[in-house]
Amino acid sequence: MSVTDKRAPGVRISDLSVVYRTQAGELPAVRGVDLELVPGTITGVVGESGSGKSTLALSLLNAVQPPGRISSGSVEIDGLGDVVSLTGDNLRKARGRHVGYVFQAAQNSLNPLKTVGKQLLDLGRSHDVDDLPGLVKEARSLLDRMGMDGARVLDSHQHELSGGMRQRVGIMLALVLNAHIVVLDEPTTALDMITQATILRIIREVHEERGLTTLVITHDLGVVAEIADRLAVMYGGRLVEQGPTREVLGAPKHPYTRGLLQAIPRLVGDIDEARALPGRPPTLGTIPPDGCVFRERCAVRMDVCETGEPPVLTIGPRIVACHAEAGEREPESEPAEEPEKETVTTGPVRGEEQA
Amino acid sequence: MITGKGITKTFRQRGGMLGARDVPALRGVDFSIEKGGAVSFIGESGCGKTTLGRILAGLESYDSGEIVIDGVPMSSLRPKQRQPHFRRVQLIHQDPYSALNPARTIHQTLDAPLSLRAKQTGRPRSWMDERAEELLGLVGLDPGYVLPRYPHQLSGGMRQRVVIARALTVDPDMLVADEATSMIDVSLRLGILALLKDLRDRLGVSVLFITHDVATARYIGLDGELYVIYRGQVVERGPVETIISDPVHPYTQSLLSAIPVLHGLEAPGAERVVPTEAIDAGRPDTGCLFAARCPFRTDRCESERPVLGHDGGTAQEHACFHPQRRSVVATPAVRL
Ligand SMILES: Nc1ncnc2c1ncn2[C@@H]1O[C@H](COP(=O)(O)OP(=O)(O)OP(=O)(O)O)[C@@H](O)[C@H]1O
Numbered sequence: 001m002s003v004t005d006k007r008a009p010g011v012r013i014s015d016l017s018v019v020y021r022t023q024a025g026e027l028p029a030v031r032g033v034d035l036e037l038v039p040g041t042i043t044g045v046v047g048e049s050g051s052g053k054s055t056l057a058l059s060l061l062n063a064v065q066p067p068g069r070i071s072s073g074s075v076e077i078d079g080l081g082d083v084v085s086l087t088g089d090n091l092r093k094a095r096g097r098h099v100g101y102v103f104q105a106a107q108n109s110l111n112p113l114k115t116v117g118k119q120l121l122d123l124g125r126s127h128d129v130d131d132l133p134g135l136v137k138e139a140r141s142l143l144d145r146m147g148m149d150g151a152r153v154l155d156s157h158q159h160e161l162s163g164g165m166r167q168r169v170g171i172m173l174a175l176v177l178n179a180h181i182v183v184l185d186e187p188t189t190a191l192d193m194i195t196q197a198t199i200l201r202i203i204r205e206v207h208e209e210r211g212l213t214t215l216v217i218t219h220d221l222g223v224v225a226e227i228a229d230r231l232a233v234m235y236g237g238r239l240v241e242q243g244p245t246r247e248v249l250g251a252p253k254h255p256y257t258r259g260l261l262q263a264i265p266r267l268v269g270d271i272d273e274a275r276a277l278p279g280r281p282p283t284l285g286t287i288p289p290d291g292c293v294f295r296e297r298c299a300v301r302m303d304v305c306e307t308g309e310p311p312v313l314t315i316g317p318r319i320v321a322c323h324a325e326a327g328e329r330e331p332e333s334e335p336a337e338e339p340e341k342e343t344v345t346t347g348p349v350r351g352e353e354q355a
Numbered sequence: 356m357i358t359g360k361g362i363t364k365t366f367r368q369r370g371g372m373l374g375a376r377d378v379p380a381l382r383g384v385d386f387s388i389e390k391g392g393a394v395s396f397i398g399e400s401g402c403g404k405t406t407l408g409r410i411l412a413g414l415e416s417y418d419s420g421e422i423v424i425d426g427v428p429m430s431s432l433r434p435k436q437r438q439p440h441f442r443r444v445q446l447i448h449q450d451p452y453s454a455l456n457p458a459r460t461i462h463q464t465l466d467a468p469l470s471l472r473a474k475q476t477g478r479p480r481s482w483m484d485e486r487a488e489e490l491l492g493l494v495g496l497d498p499g500y501v502l503p504r505y506p507h508q509l510s511g512g513m514r515q516r517v518v519i520a521r522a523l524t525v526d527p528d529m530l531v532a533d534e535a536t537s538m539i540d541v542s543l544r545l546g547i548l549a550l551l552k553d554l555r556d557r558l559g560v561s562v563l564f565i566t567h568d569v570a571t572a573r574y575i576g577l578d579g580e581l582y583v584i585y586r587g588q589v590v591e592r593g594p595v596e597t598i599i600s601d602p603v604h605p606y607t608q609s610l611l612s613a614i615p616v617l618h619g620l621e622a623p624g625a626e627r628v629v630p631t632e633a634i635d636a637g638r639p640d641t642g643c644l645f646a647a648r649c650p651f652r653t654d655r656c657e658s659e660r661p662v663l664g665h666d667g668g669t670a671q672e673h674a675c676f677h678p679q680r681r682s683v684v685a686t687p688a689v690r691l
């Protein structure tokens with residue numbers, strides 16, 4: 001195989017919106033998303049079911065299928081340009097070669113009639129790989145590394161593999177063409193904790209060895225906490241908060257992020273500390289068209305949240321879209337009575353917030 | 356009260372290049388669940404949790420051992436006579452998406468078991484509708500909204516509640532909840548757990564809770580017991596808080612160590628244990644079942660099988676020759 005180019009490409013998603021056609025007209029599943037994947041980092045996108053994570057990931061390959069379409073925005077990938085404007089063969093080649101992808105439910109996306117090895121060769125041919133034996137060797141070593149007998153797996157049909165094994169085959173297929181951008185959509189859902197921990201470690205290792213730019217999509221905060229450098233939180237098709245993982249988890253700024261973290265059942269401590277978020281996540285039809293998408297479940301909602309788009313605040317490496325957070329920062333524009341100093345706030349929650 | 360003694364089950368897998376293969380799913384499992392009690396099973400994928408749940412619900416046979424339901428040993432009954440006993444154990448299926456018939460409204464789904472129940476107890480039709488509404492209310496759903504709808508019109512969390520409501524139509528003594536919260540988003544998970552706890556407290560329903568997510572086991576009641584199963588054998592058993600904070604079996608410790616740490620919010624346990632083999636390949640059946648992967652194994656572990664007990668004076672029962680408390684679980688570093 002060729003020597004790996006160590007320079008990881010960057011990805012800039014700008015003002016991206018994706019709509020699905022429904023009986024009620026075209027409804028946005030992703031709206032006005034700005035997200036940068038910094039070269040060489042792992043970015044995690046978290047959000048509950050239906051928040052638009054998979055749709056966002058598919059946009060990275062311009063692979064949103066009808067009845068969906070990208071209605072606005074761009075996805076700039078270093079060395080490729082804006083993938084939203086790519087078509088036909090250029091687009092097909094870009095998938096796989098530039099962007100490796102593990103689809104959600106990869107367990108069910110293998111061809112039941114062909115062995116894994118045959119499918120691997122098909123993949124290689126469709127991307128004009130000259131050294132097919134080299135490809136097989138690479139695949140086998142990736143599978144071995146993920147704790148399986150690679151040779152046996154390549155000779156197997158889908159039904160001969162357990163759910164967790166199929167999931168690892170999906171990861172192998174995403175990595176084997178040596179793409180420098182890798183998108184993993186729910187890569188560990190079918191795995192138990194020990195296997196999950198192992199796979200996450202391997203993803204991290206491969207990411208570093210090859211100098212990749214990686215996007216991991218998951219509903220499980222534990223997974224991103226373990227693996228991601230940066231974290232983006234999605235709700236109702238919007239990115240409501242992003243920043244370095246540890247900072248976001250340690251001191252969440254958006255009320256939704258805070259609510260999510262508070263709702264996680266914990267292994268130690270007082271069980272009453274975990275509190276459910278009231279209400280339910282919105283569906284495509286119930287996402288409010290204006291104002292803040294989270295307002296119905298928000299504990300600190302204000303009148304302005306009903307109608308005004310939450311302002312997008314950039315605070316150092318962090319980005320938050322929330323009126324309440326903006327309010328916190330307002331005093332700076334008012335006549336300063338005292339020399340700038342962190343005001344002591346009352347709530348136990350706000351006390352955590354330090355930019 | 357339901358007890359099991361020495362439950363053993365081996366599946367026979369046909370075909371393959373090597374011919375038929377025996378898969379021991381359960382190796383002499385003992386358990387006991389009080390009325391209104393809670394027992395949680397944790398363990399790696401494929402260790403036999405679902406199999407045990409299915410046996411209790413009468414959906415799977417077992418090779419040997421004895422199950423006693425409210426003092427009646429099942430071995431004393433003919434298979435036909437056992438069914439009414441097993442029916443008092445209701446299984447909440449792992450996957451709410453396949454557990455409900457997509458062609459039936461929720462009303463129809465609940466009507467079928469309710470009409471059977473009405474016949475058994477000589478109640479009028481009107482009782483059925485009242486009961487359906489009552490049960491949906493109990494699981495926190497709005498009957499007016501849910502009853503006329505089909506499963507695909509409901510969210511995963513709502514479907515999971517419908518499945519629980521359906522299990523309650525037959526007034527079960529025990530619920531077997533197989534990964535009942537794993538498909539449910541974090542913001543809805545606590546609600547389901549609170550519901551299970553509430554069913555224990557108010558109706559005296561016992562709960563057998565099967566999960567990968569150990570933390571959730573605490574939320575169906577701190578008075579509950581935790582069973583850690585490895586390859587069909589119970590390797591550690593005791594009060595849920597004891598097992599989580601003071602595990603002594605290296606497998607339990609590996610399992611708890613593998614739970615992702617919310618870095619920034621939590622600090623990892625100081626003595627995390629990582630199995631020497633990440634994913635077990637060769638699985639010798641002699642000695643301790645965990646020996647091949649255990650960082651603390653000695654020669655004895657490879658030749659002799661440890662049995663469940665309090666060796667070393669531990670609070671909980673364990674099956675290990677070298678029990679030692681280790682602090683492996685992450686602790687909160689910040690309060691939200
Ligand atoms: N083909 C489609 N037609 C109509 N609506 C769709 C289609 N695919 C997705 N949607 C809707 O778009 C929204 C976002 O879906 P998406 O699959 O991106 O969510 P997700 O965050 O990946 O959820 P999950 O965690 O369940 O995978 C959802 O409300 C979903 O119902």
Ligand SMILES: Nc1ncnc2c1ncn2[C@@H]1O[C@H](COP(=O)(O)OP(=O)(O)OP(=O)(O)O)[C@@H](O)[C@H]1O
Binds near residue numbers: 368380402
């Ligand atoms: N019908 C069957 N035929 C053959 N083997 C079976 C059958 N059902 C279960 N097994 C085997 O028995 C073992 C225990 O399976 P079981 O479903 O009880 O595991 P589990 O602990 O519930 O796993 P998971 O966490 O993945 O749900 C596994 O090795 C499985 O492959």
Ligand code: SF4
Binds near residue numbers: 256300302
């Ligand atoms: S804008 Fe209001 S409703 Fe929206 S997140 Fe901020 S505080 Fe909550």
Ligand SMILES: [Mg+2]
Binds near residue numbers: 054055
């Ligand atoms: Mg998805």
Ligand SMILES: [Mg+2]
Binds near residue numbers: 404405406449
């Ligand atoms: Mg199971």
